[in-house]
Amino acid sequence: MLFSIVMPVYNADTYLNEAIESILKQSLDFKKNVEIILIDNNSDDNSFEICNYYLRKYPNNIKVRKIEEPNVSVARNVGIKECSKFSSFIGFIDSDDKISKNTLREVYNFFERNIKVNIAVLPIYYFDARKGSHGLNYRFEDKIHTVNILEKYNFVHYHIGGVFVRKSILDNKKNIFNPNLSFWEDALLINQILIQEKEYGLVHKGKYFYRKRKNNNSLVDIAWYKKDRYTNLLQEGYLKLIKVSINEFGYVIDYVQYLIIYHMKLYFFKKYNNIIYQVLNNSERLEFFSKLYDVLEYIDEKIILEQNFKMYIKEYLITLKRQGIEFDKLINFGEITDEKVIIVKWKFTKGYYEIFAILSNEYYSTNKNDHIFIISRNKKLRIIYERDLKELKIWNRIVRERNNSLVKAKIPIYALKFSFVLSTNGKNFYINEVNLLNKLLDKVLGKLIFFKK
Incomplete structure (x- = not known):
């Protein structure tokens, strides 16, 4: 047996079949090379019945265990103990996720080519309620296949899904998931191992698909309502x-x-x-x-x-x-000149353009006496304040106060280029220039491309 796949299961009857089937349908022969260890985490839906269905169908390749408490660390530790002693690699896949068809073959090829590397990870892609690439996938944009964490310190990894290790490094009691953590237990173990190993692999051609649920009832979302989070x-x-x-x-x-x-x-x-x-x-x-x-x-x-x-x-x-926690005022690293005005909406009306814009909330908190106006061809154009935006808060502490942040302006049709200016404490600061002609061209080109399709 080449691979043992550890899969904790908790109230995943809607998604579990899809997760298991993605392993069964690998390009690498399932019956010869793969076993799945399903650990039911005291589910109260049909998850345990689904696990037993696959056990009956593949008795030589699937193991099912049940634990009495919903503790994902305990579940994974039980799964590791149940892995066949003849397995070469252990992989982790969550019960609502899935992997691409070529994943296990690509992982095997990686370890065969890199005999000194003991841990490898897949790029992560979201699916279901959210689509797109995980923020850490920039690591896979380079051609490198191994990462030295002392050299590439920003190439971090913390998600257990899509992680594969040589079984030998989990054959000791030191490398287990911490049962006292209901969140981040996977990141802790992975990075304890990486600190020991100093290096890990990137499997470019495999893919791990991470489900973002529409109902926000995943273990990750639920964890925010627990004290130990x-x-x-x-x-x-x-x-x-x-x-x-x-x-x-x-x-x-x-x-x-x-x-x-x-x-x-x-x-x-x-x-x-x-x-x-x-x-x-x-x-x-x-x-x-x-x-x-x-x-x-x-x-x-x-x-x-x-x-x-x-x-x-x-x-x-x-x-x-x-x-410390009792600080009076935020240290400011930005400058007023770093501020930007962002046009969020604009439309053409007879004789003029009507725009709605906001100050970006990056660097500066506007004061009550501040004033925003527009300059075009050395002429000052009228600004109409629509309403104030709410303060930005972190844990009930105001960190940005945005007075008069949302503005409405009427721009004459001839004023295709203009600049936003912020007036504060008797000084004027040119924030950024806008070219509506470019925006108009972008809109027209976008429509042409749409109709062309």
Whole structure:
């Protein structure tokens, strides 16, 4: 047996068949080369019955186990123990995801060509409610097939789906999933291994398809409503990985710093940011923010600034790192001249263009006395303020205040080129220039292409 595939199952009866079938239909012969270990995580739907259906159909290739608590770490640890001692590789696929038809063959070919590499990962693609490529797929754009984490510190990995390892590195009690974590347990184990190995592989031609559910009831979404998604994750996940790095290298390597900050951005997503007030009481929130400060002590500011975040998030993290949780004001790294006005809507009306625009919320908080106007051919055009935008908040702290941010303007038909100007404290700052002719051409060309199709 070449491959053992470990698949924890929890209330996945809608998707489970598709996940299993993607393994059965591999270009690599299933009956000769693959076994699937299905661990039911105390599901209360038909998942366990589906598991047993496939067990009856493929008794020599499928194992089914059931655990009494919905703990994905325990489930995966049970699955690892059940892997055949004759297997060469262990792979992890979640019960609502799937893999491309050539994946196992490509993974096998990779390990055959790279005999010293013990762990390899697939590019991830979203499907179902969301389509597209995972943000970390930039690693696969280069022609490299192996990553040294000390050299490519921004080539981080944290998702267990689509990870394959040589079975030998999981044949010891050190490399197991932490049952005290209900979230990030996979990232912790993967990166504990990577800190030991220093290198991992990129399987370019395989594909892992990660399902984004329409009903937002995946384990990932549910985890935000659990207390241990907060302080416990920082303590048992981020800080534990920091400790592993210090024990191995004597310091926190850039790879670990980048990984933690990259993952920390989830806390600042609008749909997750305020859940903390539903889940934690005042003292628990204070403990979380204090522990977050402890984590940031190990992160260099340059690593924070390298992230593809909104500037106000970077400023928040660096301010918290420098001043602690009781800081008065955000440290500002941007300049007014870095600000932009973005046209969100425009239309042609008799004799003029009507535009709606907003200030981007990257660098600057407008004041009550600030004024935005338009200059075209050295003439000042009228701006009509429509309404104020809401303040931007991180955990109930205002980090950007956007007074008079949404504007409406009527532009004469002759003024195809004009500039937005911000007037503040008696000074004028040219923000950016707009060429409506280019926008008009883009719209016309877009329609021509559409009709051509």
